[in-house]
Amino acid sequence: SQQGEEDPQALSIQEGENATMNCSYKTSINNLQWYRQNSGRGLVHLILIRSNEREKHSGRLRVTLDTSKKSSSLLITASRAADTASYFCATDRGGYQKVTFGTGTKLQVIP
């Protein structure tokens, strides 16, 4: 079963706008990660945030984590057409625990 749920399920924006997607999860976590998947392809790791971190940046990406609300958000600033993809959050509980993926947000950036 899926651990997390992304919101919205789909998002369509104009190039240059910011895109925000949210992830909610059910159990306590050790790490939360965001992945991108282009249509029909494998997943690409974007960023990892640990449970004791609240915010992390990587280039145009900004991730926040609120463990009290069991939620995370991914912000992509100044979006580009190449950002069109599905975005998944994934959580783990540390040690030998498996990584569990959410249901994904499908982002379309219109040129």
Add this chain to the structure above:
Amino acid sequence: DTGVSQDPRHKITKRGQNVTFRCDPISEHNRLYWYRQTLGQGPEFLTYFQNEAQLEKSRLLSDRFSAERPKGSFSTLEIQRTEQGDSAMYLCASSLAQVQETQYFGPGTRLLVL
């Protein structure tokens, strides 16, 4: 190319046939994972290996599914007596076991059972 590779990339088979997929992880990675992904869903965990030991199996992995990693390097996933419901993308990922675990994914094998 030193990424995760999977073979074949596509497989079409008839119901009842057996299929086997191969995954070659990044060479120094000791953890290897198999996931299944259906259209519009996130990847669902099937099983994972630490070196050659299979440490966890999902309940999704029925008796018709078996995975091996005999020498702690490449892994195979076999599906026996395939069913139409097995049609999906099968993804392999590898990682280096450490506190922060980033999994690196292969391109996947897309299976279609007719």
